[in-house]
Amino acid sequence: MRAVFSSLLLLVSFLSACQAHSKCRNVPGSASFPNATAWSAFNATVSGRLAPVVPSAKYCANLPCTDAQWSSGLFRSTIPGAMDQINFEQGYDLNPPSLCLRNSTACGQGDVPIYSVEAETVQDVQAAVRFAGANHLRLVVKSSGHDHLGRSTAPNSLLIHMAKFKDVVFTDAFIVGGQNMGSAVTLGAGVHAKDMHYQTGVHGKVAVGPPVATLCPAGGYFQGAGHSSISPLLGLGADNVLEIQIVIASGALLKVNNISNPDLFWALRGGGAGSWGVIISVTVRTFPTFNATISTITLDLSTNAAAAAVAGVHAQHIFDFDSVRGGQYFFLQKAGNSTTFLFQTFMANATLAQGKGTAHAVPHRRARTARRFPALPGFRYHEHQRRSLPSGRRRSQQCSDGVALDFNGGVSKPQRIYDSSKGISRAFGWRSARNPGKSRRRSLLQITGQVSANANISSAVHPAWRTAKTHLIVVNIWEDTAALADINRLRHEFQNSQLTFLEQLSGPNAGSYSSEGDIFEPDFMTTFYGPNYAKLSAIKNKYDPFDLFIVAVGVGSERWDEWGICTV
Numbered sequence: 001m002r003a004v005f006s007s008l009l010l011l012v013s014f015l016s017a018c019q020a021h022s023k024c025r026n027v028p029g030s031a032s033f034p035n036a037t038a039w040s041a042f043n044a045t046v047s048g049r050l051a052p053v054v055p056s057a058k059y060c061a062n063l064p065c066t067d068a069q070w071s072s073g074l075f076r077s078t079i080p081g082a083m084d085q086i087n088f089e090q091g092y093d094l095n096p097p098s099l100c101l102r103n104s105t106a107c108g109q110g111d112v113p114i115y116s117v118e119a120e121t122v123q124d125v126q127a128a129v130r131f132a133g134a135n136h137l138r139l140v141v142k143s144s145g146h147d148h149l150g151r152s153t154a155p156n157s158l159l160i161h162m163a164k165f166k167d168v169v170f171t172d173a174f175i176v177g178g179q180n181m182g183s184a185v186t187l188g189a190g191v192h193a194k195d196m197h198y199q200t201g202v203h204g205k206v207a208v209g210p211p212v213a214t215l216c217p218a219g220g221y222f223q224g225a226g227h228s229s230i231s232p233l234l235g236l237g238a239d240n241v242l243e244i245q246i247v248i249a250s251g252a253l254l255k256v257n258n259i260s261n262p263d264l265f266w267a268l269r270g271g272g273a274g275s276w277g278v279i280i281s282v283t284v285r286t287f288p289t290f291n292a293t294i295s296t297i298t299l300d301l302s303t304n305a306a307a308a309a310v311a312g313v314h315a316q317h318i319f320d321f322d323s324v325r326g327g328q329y330f331f332l333q334k335a336g337n338s339t340t341f342l343f344q345t346f347m348a349n350a351t352l353a354q355g356k357g358t359a360h361a362v363p364h365r366r367a368r369t370a371r372r373f374p375a376l377p378g379f380r381y382h383e384h385q386r387r388s389l390p391s392g393r394r395r396s397q398q399c400s401d402g403v404a405l406d407f408n409g410g411v412s413k414p415q416r417i418y419d420s421s422k423g424i425s426r427a428f429g430w431r432s433a434r435n436p437g438k439s440r441r442r443s444l445l446q447i448t449g450q451v452s453a454n455a456n457i458s459s460a461v462h463p464a465w466r467t468a469k470t471h472l473i474v475v476n477i478w479e480d481t482a483a484l485a486d487i488n489r490l491r492h493e494f495q496n497s498q499l500t501f502l503e504q505l506s507g508p509n510a511g512s513y514s515s516e517g518d519i520f521e522p523d524f525m526t527t528f529y530g531p532n533y534a535k536l537s538a539i540k541n542k543y544d545p546f547d548l549f550i551v552a553v554g555v556g557s558e559r560w561d562e563w564g565i566c567t568v
């Protein structure tokens, strides 16, 4: 009798020790998960805007969606459960894996939330944050669903979907703490970049934002840092943020700027998307519009040697655009034996003739097409590259870590890497001999200019941005129907092999961009946040003491498992 008793006691104390060690949020099946009555009462507090969520393939089977809708980023952003890239809806790492692909007969919930609040008011957001906090739910926030790390979706979660916050408000005199900060625009969290660019253009203004139509600048973009083709001219997106309206974990709506909650203001500009609260709107500086030239050059090369040579010549000319603060994207895509380069250079106030002259710095002797757009107000945007994919098929991509090539020496002595154009040419030609059939993309953004000049702005932007010449991204792509083993190999390819090669060029600890990085980055605190992590961590504890807002490789995520469900 006594023996049984003591072992029972032992068992009880063992269990509570265990609970103290690892605590989990409530998921369906947990004793404290809200019942149907509680969900229904919550639904009433958000005016009936609580929607059940299904993966986009299931949603599209029910509708049904046309092929054009299925592959439209704009349409997809209206579907509560949809991510722009459907790989992020798949539960590859769940046991067993849970997938839902287009037209498949079986469909699992995967990494898609259970319910979504299709928020329309600040009160909806506050009610959802308080309900999630009180019931220990996994909470995720989404504006466009474009996230390259899939941070706006999670299994067994409640989603706050911000797509309906579409207000765009202009002012000529934005006041912070009594000081006139000049002309500015306030963007709702759900405003697409294309609407921001269009509206600012109509007002004779320009604001720093992404060239991709369907991203939401006031969602994840500014929180990450926000690079743009006009960053060499006007700085990073985050450099131009003046104020943020945000609902924090307590449910309070805060005005955040240089005077009011300045510590959170510091963190929200560069400290990583999704870790701080639910942003309602962001106010950013606007600038007078200007004429610009965009030069687009496409080269198709049939041998690896030719491709490597072009990359080498390009590297030798990498500083040619600095004097005009030109922004350049440089894409390389391999398919089979052939390599396509695309150079897209943006030059403000350049005439067509000047644009042509400068564009000669790009080796284009074998150019297939060279189009130039003269005198554009503002700048052009595109609904990103998916348009070129065969209709009806979608390919998934995982962005495997953007590595900022850091010169350590600032712009004054940047030669360290680019003197070694052989190295660059190897970087772009690398692995081309192996896996020749696999399609992967590398893209490079040229920065410096105002990005370096803004080094004195006090924000959580990784300081590597201020000294880097280029931001290099590697994307591994697979067909949705690929075998799981192949998909998993590709998902880990960056850590397993590609990173080693890049580090030979950049040196160790070059730093990387949290919004275009690898979710498997083991040393994410240093890689994505550099010297800022300890301060970010303290600010997180102050505004989100119970870790309601947890995203992969975000501040505080070291305390949680891959899904943000249980502490580790």
Ligand SMILES: Cc1cc2nc3c(=O)[nH]c(=O)nc-3n(C[C@H](O)[C@H](O)[C@H](O)COP(=O)(O)OP(=O)(O)OC[C@H]3O[C@@H](n4cnc5c(N)ncnc54)[C@H](O)[C@@H]3O)c2cc1C
Residues within 6 Å of the ligand: 084, 140, 141, 142, 143, 144, 145, 146, 147, 148, 149, 151, 152, 162, 189, 210, 211, 212, 214, 215, 216, 217, 218, 219, 220, 221, 224, 225, 226, 227, 228, 273, 274, 275, 277, 278, 279, 280, 384, 515, 516, 551
């Ligand atoms: C095709 C493509 C092109 C890109 N081009 C660029 C580029 O040119 N420059 C650049 O800097 N980045 C670029 N990115 C990366 C982009 O900045 C990030 O993916 C960014 O997080 C997208 O924000 P979103 O709100 O649109 O996406 P979402 O998927 O909706 O959200 C992304 C992250 O932000 C959080 N978030 C979203 N809304 C809110 C909110 N209202 N409040 C709080 N947190 C929120 C989410 O929780 C998630 O962590 C690109 C991404 C893609 C897919």
Ligand SMILES: *[C@@H]1O[C@H](CO)[C@@H](O)[C@H](O)[C@H]1NC(C)=O
Residues within 6 Å of the ligand: 035, 036, 037, 038
């Ligand atoms: C549902 O949960 C609430 C507590 O949140 C409880 O009071 C109520 O009795 C439960 N209802 C049912 C039908 O179980």
Ligand SMILES: *[C@@H]1O[C@H](CO)[C@@H](O)[C@H](O)[C@H]1NC(C)=O
Residues within 6 Å of the ligand: 043, 047, 048, 049, 050, 051, 052, 115
């Ligand atoms: C919330 O209420 C609305 C309106 O009554 C209803 O259409 C919707 O299905 C409810 N949501 C859930 C998850 O039950």
Ligand SMILES: *[C@@H]1O[C@H](CO)[C@@H](O)[C@H](O)[C@H]1NC(C)=O
Residues within 6 Å of the ligand: 258, 259
């Ligand atoms: C922010 O406030 C500090 C003082 O708190 C001031 O020195 C600084 O100039 C302000 N910055 C901006 C951009 O207003």
Ligand SMILES: *[C@@H]1O[C@H](CO)[C@@H](O)[C@H](O)[C@H]1NC(C)=O
Residues within 6 Å of the ligand: 289, 290, 291, 375
């Ligand atoms: C752009 O160029 C056109 C034609 O050269 C000129 O009329 C116009 O004033 C320019 N606009 C700006 C904003 O400089």
Ligand SMILES: *[C@@H]1O[C@H](CO)[C@@H](O)[C@H](O)[C@H]1NC(C)=O
Residues within 6 Å of the ligand: 336, 337
């Ligand atoms: C690719 O190159 C290899 C080796 O030169 C050659 O055998 C093969 O036929 C080429 N494939 C295509 C599709 O051109």
Ligand SMILES: *[C@@H]1O[C@H](CO)[C@@H](O)[C@H](O)[C@H]1NC(C)=O
Residues within 6 Å of the ligand: 233, 290, 291, 348, 349
């Ligand atoms: C473009 O040129 C105009 C007129 O000279 C000038 O006022 C403006 O500052 C320039 N803009 C940029 C971004 O260089």
Ligand SMILES: *[C@@H]1O[C@H](CO)[C@@H](O)[C@H](O)[C@H]1NC(C)=O
Residues within 6 Å of the ligand: 067, 102, 103, 392, 393, 394
């Ligand atoms: C799925 O079905 C739709 C509608 O029948 C069709 O148009 C589409 O091509 C199919 N897509 C795939 C990937 O099978």
Ligand SMILES: *[C@@H]1O[C@H](CO)[C@@H](O)[C@H](O)[C@H]1NC(C)=O
Residues within 6 Å of the ligand: 456, 457, 458
């Ligand atoms: C940074 O330096 C520039 C030029 O030296 C100055 O104009 C600007 O006000 C400074 N910004 C801050 C935030 O200190």
